[in-house]
Amino acid sequence: MRWERGLLGAGVIALLAGSVSGQTRDIDGRSMSPFQPAGKATVLLFVQTDCPISNSYAPEIQRICKAYESKGVGCSLAYEDVRVEATAVRKHLKDFSYSAIPATIDSSRALADRAKATITPAAVVVDASGAVRYRGRIDNFYASLGKPRQHVTEHDLIDALDAILAGKPVPKPETEALGCFITRPQPRNK
């Protein structure tokens, strides 16, 4: 559809402009600067409305964000669906009880590109200086697709946050996230 492509193109341009500063707007139009934390760090969480692994992490994401809020860590959700509207994201936020976390629709992939995120769910942690200190999985609950562990044995995101808060190097700054691919917008191919 021509108008659809036009709209997508306009969005790409607008968001590319935004990505220079890493600024964007949440679904309610408020300004979001996940790469310039107001506190000690920001966790940027890449999610999708229809990725089962991403969805299964909703309670854990909320638990971590709540636990670290008082320590000066902020969280933001970036929706990486191929196409999704604000109403669908609002419904998803409500269904999965994400009430306190600002969310944006990263339709241009500007945030994903800047954070080098390729999978949902994935977490990227930016420290107060704006440096990316952690990128990867939230924990090791999934040993592989379809193979959940009975016990999580590595809490990589929490370990990264604890290290940053303690002024120490992050033990594993990069881990492999497991879940759904973040697809980049591409022209329809006949």
Add this chain to the structure above:
Amino acid sequence: MTMRTRSTFRLKAEATRTLLVLASAAFLIAVVSRGEAPLQAQNAPAQSRVTFTETIAPIVYENCVTCHRPGEAAPFSLISYDDVKNRGQLIAAVTGSRYMPPWQATHGYGDFQDERRLTDTQIQAIAAWVKNGMPEGPKAKMPAVPKFTGGWRLGTPDLVLEMPTEFEVPASGPDIFRNFVIPSKLLEDKWVRAVEFRPRARTVVHHALFAYVRSGAYASIDGADGQPGFRGLAPIGANPNISPAGPLGGWAVGASPRFLPEGLALPMSKGSDFVIQMHFHPSGKAEREKSTVGIYFAEKAPDRMLRVLQLPGLFGIGSLQEIAAGGNYAMERSATLPVDVKVYLANPHAHYLGKEFKATATLPDGTTKPLLWIQDWDFNWQDGYNYKEPVLLPKGTRLDVRITYDNTAANPRNPSNPPKRVWWGEESTDEMGSISFGLIPVRREDEPAWEQFATQQQRGTLLAAGQNGTLQRVAANQARGLLAAPGAGRGLGRGGAAASPTAAAAAAPAAITSTSLPPQVMADLFSGFGGNPGALQRALDVTATTIEANPSHAQALAWHGAATLYYSSTNADLSALDRIGLFQRATKEMDSAVGIAPDDIRVRMARGVVLRMLTPTMPRLANVPGLIENARLDYQRMFELQQGQLEKLSQHALGELLQGLAELNSRQGKTSDAEKYYGMIQSMLKGTDYAARAGEWMKTKQPLPQAQTNCISCHTGQ
């Protein structure tokens, strides 16, 4: 029946859960580069021409959309071009690793119905299509979207049952195993050809197993924790005292409902409760489940019964030994077929540590037939495997089953971290292991031979389970579980879930009483032993009621236990595990009674008599020597308690006492003690049958053939 699920023929329910790493970049490259090689299958289009409408849509429609469509279990729809294109990379990765479509059995090792599998050519086509930018292709070539009927897939059911209330599945947390009870209100016994299952919250319902149980069998635990149903992955029917009961199949994500083959059907009793055991997998979002089942009946009883051969028997109870913490373990079991059989299905079962299943048939001429091979068992895919064509195996064929376990920390499915030592058991942290083969003897006249073979197999399994200590461990675990179970303290009466009063008795030693039961109870009991079921039931009811009022009533415990043991040993309708369960309860009740009142002759008499009577005919039960020793101790204590007044006893009482003591000593090989008591009989009971029997023993000093206790002829209360 969803014959797909192994549960269909789970004996468990009669009486008692490779994937490859997400393709790394390297793997994807490998797939893609293979895709660049010329595709070899004759119909495969050249990769540059792979388009959605021409090549990909037919693959997806045939293999994926059964689940990947709106309202179904799988997470996203794959109906439209955009749907598939948006997931292209993921589809290429998960098909390349063969994580999707999900199918655990190794291709080619057994030829199964509904095998969910893509060919190498199809996988390569998907990879090539994704690599080339996922072109749509000519719209005119787009195949029709498959039609899915919204209603029952097997037609209008004969009986539709729905969960009475919704069950809330939380957003997160461990997987949930929960059982739901639905009264069937059936007015007559029926034969079930199929059960079609319709879950509502499809994103969280992973699989379901079905069974019927006697009405009210689970009434005391159903809803006891404030939510509908009751928890547990212990197979439905695991508890004793729920007969009549039996398995009725199952359902797993992606399974197609089917009728049983060859007009076979499973029994379902009138008035019974239908039980669904569901496995829920929390999705991140709270859901409410209220499932519906459609049941399809046969018009009449089938003329043949589907037989089950389990290897190893009874889910490995006699074969599975200790699985060391941090170690690997293998269990092997073979059986040689006594008659020609046709095998219809193979249903594997293990818990989380199970790793590899392999079953092979070696025919008498030395040729082999592959039956089933699962290389990376996943408890979450509770599939059964139905052969496309029944596998014909002639008499003399040897079946070999090998099951391995991975109890290392490197196994992500290990329920214990760090790993723990594991034994056979029903909890998710225990293990089991078997393959159940559903079969029928080719010739009807071979049915008795099969029956005999099956009985021998089961007897061997239970004997082994007793010898390797598993039965004793299971009994101890059950006793611990019962301490916490709601309704503990209820006896084996009519209706009501049974729970051992042992725990209650042990917990309340201060309330020890040994008031006497009415004499009629003892008369009823002996009459019951003599073959009067009405009298036995009366004795069970009176003692159960007494125990309910006073859980530490020693005589009631002892006599209830004795009656239960007799019932469990002589009731041919009981399944093997029901029998074990009742046996365990009965011995515990009697042992606990002796603990409470060691010097109560009637307590000692109940245990001593029933053990003495039943041990010779119950070789299949565990720890027979221990039971004989208990019986001897009981007779010994009765003797001690009455020493000095033996002369005052009736001829019958004295004869039974001395004969029992002599016989038990003889059976234990204590010949000099036996001789002492047989000597007393000869001197004190001259001219009686007891003396004649003692004389007979004196000739060989070997245990005599089972001496029927004469109490039965004296106590004939109706």
